[in-house]
Amino acid sequence: MDMLKIRVVMEYEFHHGSKAAEAARNINDVYGAITTIDRTTHYRLPRFRSENFDLRNEPCGHPKMLVNNDELKAIVEADDSRTTAELAVAFEVSTKTILVHLRQIGKVKKLDKWVPHELNERQREIRIETCLALLNRHTNEGILNRIVTCDEKWILFDNRKCSASWLDPGSVPKQCPKQKVTLRK
Structure with a gap:
């Protein structure tokens, strides 16, 4: 089942006055045993209490910083001895991001x-x-007569x-x- 539809049912359970665990049980009883979990309803119901009824997903984690591969390739081909740290500072991204993009352009x-x-x-x-x-x-000649030894x-x-x-x-x-x-x- 689509997650947006499950969130609509969660909103219904919220308006019905159900607690998070009870709402998860009700949803799973009607739509199947693994439709939702308690943690998801524990996350959504407090948002409904704070008048946030937006059912879409927000982007999670750090915002994705994209590097223009053509620009990166031009810089690397101009000076191929630059380090990933220098490139990361130039593009204002992490070194891991630079490594991913260098792999994408085949370097x-x-x-x-x-x-x-x-x-x-x-x-x-x-x-x-x-x-x-x-x-x-x-x-x-033999090799043994040319060996020099010392004590240091x-x-x-x-x-x-x-x-x-x-x-x-x-x-x-x-x-x-x-x-x-x-x-x-």
Whole structure:
């Protein structure tokens, strides 16, 4: 049965002088066992007492803030490294709303690919030569006579984060060079 018709019957029960539980029992006796529950009538009857006979539903929860997907796509494609927090502030919505709309326009978050650093052609050649020399040395000499031990422990402290971009699912992430490694004891 339509909820609007059930609310009309609830209004009838209110004008008849029934209490909420009694009104729910009467409605369920006539229209079926699970037509309404006590909580619904406990909600509606006090509204009738306060002269509010509007039987339509009011929107519940927070108002829906819609984001224009075309505008969001234009902003993300102009600068794909913007965070969801920055986008949420720009559109004045929550980060969850931004994530939903980013998913709708088909964007995924991908971390940029770290490369050791940018090498020119001569540096690449030197690296290849060095690697080949080390491989030859390994095959000619044993490894045990080159092990160095000490009694101190050195830990690399590097707290940089890799940046991320909002890209299409099939696209390749950007490459960004790592900064020079600094050691701290």
